[in-house]
Amino acid sequence: MREITQLLSDVTGLTSGFIEHLLVTLAVLLGLWLLSNLILSIAFKREQDLRKRYMWRKFTNYIITVTGIILLFNIWFGGLRSVATFFGLLSAGLVLALREPLLNITGWLFIIWKRPFRIGDRIQIGSFAGDVIDIRLFQFSLNEINGWVDADQATGRVVHIPNLKAFTEPQANYNYGFPFIWNEVAVKITFESNWSRAKAILQEIVQRHAENLSESALKQVKNQSQQHLIFYEDFGPTIYIDVVENGIKLTMRYMCSLMRRRKSENAIWEDVLKAFATTEDIHFAYPATRFYKGEEGRSTL
Numbered sequence: 001m002r003e004i005t006q007l008l009s010d011v012t013g014l015t016s017g018f019i020e021h022l023l024v025t026l027a028v029l030l031g032l033w034l035l036s037n038l039i040l041s042i043a044f045k046r047e048q049d050l051r052k053r054y055m056w057r058k059f060t061n062y063i064i065t066v067t068g069i070i071l072l073f074n075i076w077f078g079g080l081r082s083v084a085t086f087f088g089l090l091s092a093g094l095v096l097a098l099r100e101p102l103l104n105i106t107g108w109l110f111i112i113w114k115r116p117f118r119i120g121d122r123i124q125i126g127s128f129a130g131d132v133i134d135i136r137l138f139q140f141s142l143n144e145i146n147g148w149v150d151a152d153q154a155t156g157r158v159v160h161i162p163n164l165k166a167f168t169e170p171q172a173n174y175n176y177g178f179p180f181i182w183n184e185v186a187v188k189i190t191f192e193s194n195w196s197r198a199k200a201i202l203q204e205i206v207q208r209h210a211e212n213l214s215e216s217a218l219k220q221v222k223n224q225s226q227q228h229l230i231f232y233e234d235f236g237p238t239i240y241i242d243v244v245e246n247g248i249k250l251t252m253r254y255m256c257s258l259m260r261r262r263k264s265e266n267a268i269w270e271d272v273l274k275a276f277a278t279t280e281d282i283h284f285a286y287p288a289t290r291f292y293k294g295e296e297g298r299s300t301l
């Protein structure tokens with residue numbers, strides 16, 4: 001080795017120490033390249049799934065890269081002869097390279113310990129919403145709702161979300177501490193309509209389709225909600241009235257179970273259409289332009 005080093009030093013004019021470091025560096029890089037190929041060759045023989053092969057390749061590249069950086073640093077700068085120091089740097093490099101998997105494991109521990117959501121809960125995290133169907137070491141899975149589908153119904157896709165998102169993304173739990181949701185259905189009628197009669201009709205309809213709880217069930221829901229500092233004074237349906245640009249808006253606010261939101265809206269709209277069709281002094285509002293004639297001050301559509 002010394003003869004080769006001295007010979008190359010004489011030919012190139014470089015110092016023998018530099019040549020030695022260069023040769024060791026090439027040997028280390030070659031060894032790491034062979035080790036990487038060996039690991040991937042063994043892994044690819046056992047795994048036929050392309051996605052798992054990709055993960056093996058990515059994981060191996062991380063490990064080989066970090067190990068190579070530490071070894072080369074030791075070769076060129078010295079002072080890292082201590083085995084404890086070497087493995088300390090190796091551990092730090094692994095933590096850096098495996099940052100996301102380690103954060104996912106930490107996120108899993110957080111989910112299991114703090115219980116921001118459980119299997120069966122309906123949640124929204126970031127831009128995804130759905131029912132939690134699985135919680136694993138690195139990720140949790142949602143049966144997706146919304147997307148291109150309206151009213152909180154399933155799209156048919158299963159979304160896998162890394163556990164670290166529990167730290168970085170805001171989360172909404174549909175049934176945390178309160179097993180129902182509040183839903184609203186707004187109906188707009190013209191200014192000329194009999195709004196008081198429309199309100200009475202809507203009150204009767206929403207009363208029919210809202211969640212009707214027995215006294216014992218209502219007490220249980222209140223106690224469960226108050227444990228999480230959620231306070232509701234009234235669980236019954238309500239009609240709110242507002243004047244908007246093109247008419248009078250009557251909003252039905254009512255309580256329903258998670259899975260009945262779209263069904264309840266559908267049933268309410270069917271009854272509203274039937275009731276208003278037989279009522280001559282109630283008309284739906286829609287965008288329109290009014291024209292005023294001369295001195296009469298009367299408007300015509």
